[in-house]
Amino acid sequence: MGRIIIHVDMDAFYASVEIRDNPSLKGKPVIIGALPDQRGVVSTCSYEARGFGVRSGMNIKEAYRLCPEGVYIHPDFEKYKAVSEQLHAIWDSYATVSEPIAFDESFLDVTATAGDFDRAAEMAHEIKRRTREELGLTCSVGVAYCMSAAKIASEEMKPDGFFQIRTREEFVELMSGREVRELFSVGPRTAERLNDLGIVTVADIREHAKEVERAFGKHGAFLVGLADGIDDREVTPYRPEDAKSVSRELTFQEDVSDYVLIRDVILLLALSVEDRAAKYGLHGNGISVKITYSDMKTITRTRTGAPDDSAITIAKEAWKMLENLGKKPVRLIGVGVFNFGAKKVRQMTLDPEEEEVPAEEELAYFLEKMHKRYRFDFMKNREWMLRVDRLHGVAEHMRIQRMKTLSKHGRTH
């Protein structure tokens, strides 16, 4: 059965919101991220700034060198989150199932709601129009027969773009001459390894299918499928409020091989999960950990029957499960709690008579160690950093601190 998937992605999202709210910035190179006199990176920038060579993830000093006349603005995550909620509400109304990928990006399964590609194309334009009229922002929309084609389609005509890829044949024709990097799941390392095999374009993957499968195993087979336009992944909903689990995950700005850092980030994610689950009054004794390696291979491990669902327990269980997994460079790490309503899960209380105090003490102990390691007071900033999207900035600070420490001790990562 054919499917119809829409992928929506906002154009220069944070920058566009700032420009919308301050029209005097219109047409100017606007750079969102650290300020030029601070340490840090570019989160994103307007297309005018991209004309100067500025890019997401670039060191802010480098950005300033390329574009001293730029307007530099510190990100306001609360604002972007509020806008994001409005965006997703519009988009979701077109789909039977939607998968929010980020603040500014979502996959929508419109197979049933659109019925055919012509109507889906109309929907895409309607989504663009409503996003512009109701929120004053532009987005790029791709319509396709599978998720990775939809994603490629949305990027094809950016900004304010629209593009469709209705069939596998169209996909293969479009992509054959493109670099392997453009395929879903091909990061810089995979691309390099493929290039070393003399495989540079998507067509090369198809022509050297056997070799790719031999060199990359399961991922290789997946890549050969993708190069052929085959992608069976389904749009998967994710809404913590009504889900059967609460989870939190984080993608590092650069892949991380430092497992001390990974363990510490897990503890912060666990704190965030504990916080969110408690807010919804949910308690579970199932703990999950999810890890995506730099080659996009994703592994999930779970266990049930945890003694409680305090952050420290979540973290310790996740650490244990992590020990049994491969120690490859990590792109994304996540933890979660599930199995809500299971008996024997202690409710978390702040009653000092209760046993939860030791968990808090143990937590304080770990956070204090981390305070020294990263020169950041996690205990004091606990409330602050747990807000959605601040954690990413904190993790980035941690990553950079660790790189400094480790390079001082003569190690490469």
Ligand code: TTP
């Ligand atoms: P993207 O969709 O990757 O970028 P964008 O919307 O700014 O620009 P484009 O038109 O190319 O889609 O990311 C969405 C937001 O996520 C972006 O506005 C800021 C944030 N972000 C970061 O904070 N750091 C990053 O490295 C990237 C890539 C994005």
Ligand code: MG
């Ligand atoms: Mg975007």
